[in-house]
Amino acid sequence: MTLYLDSADRDALAPLLATGLFAGVTTNPLLLARAGLTSADLPALHDWAVAHGARTVFLQTLGTDVDQIVREGENLRALSERVVVKVPATRAGLTATRRLADSGVPLLVTAVYRASQALLAQAAGAQYIAPYLGRMTAAGRSGYEEILAMRRILTETTLEILVASIKDVEAVIALAAAGVPSFTVGPELAAKLLDDDLSNAAAQEFEAIALAGS
């Protein structure tokens, strides 16, 4: 079971990476834009994330044709061994994934909305697949059922499901309980995972009792 942080915002990432509980960072062009960054900032963001404890940094390619995506993927992987290249689950993206996988690049197929795409990601040689749970649900698809179907499809493979676009803690609990192995959460959801009111109250009670007895 592995947790990642879905953000490019250094101020939000820093305290969460410092906990040591999150294995790395996932980014995409939307998250870069939300942080006031562009793909030109990826090398610096990569260096910063690694320096702040990210063991794996997922960086996404841009491009609409296969050759462009392959070139971008090779450039991103060249940053370090900690980079996993993210490629959208389009025909060109999956084709580029196959070519990049054949040259040894670790890959995540992202923007996945249907269980059938798990078959394609496996055929493309990816190591991870990122279903967009929140967006699947918003589009009227049963994100939870699609992801469970992906898990059944991938049972005999090493292709790892890394759920993204997660809107609440309950979704993480339900899918983790069903055996889904990895999740990437935004900073706000990460804080909700970390801070349980009852746990904090119990710890404060222990401190108060200890203080009174000292």
Ligand code: G3P
């Ligand atoms: O990693 C996917 C995420 O960044 C995009 O989905 O729904 O959080 O905008 P959403």
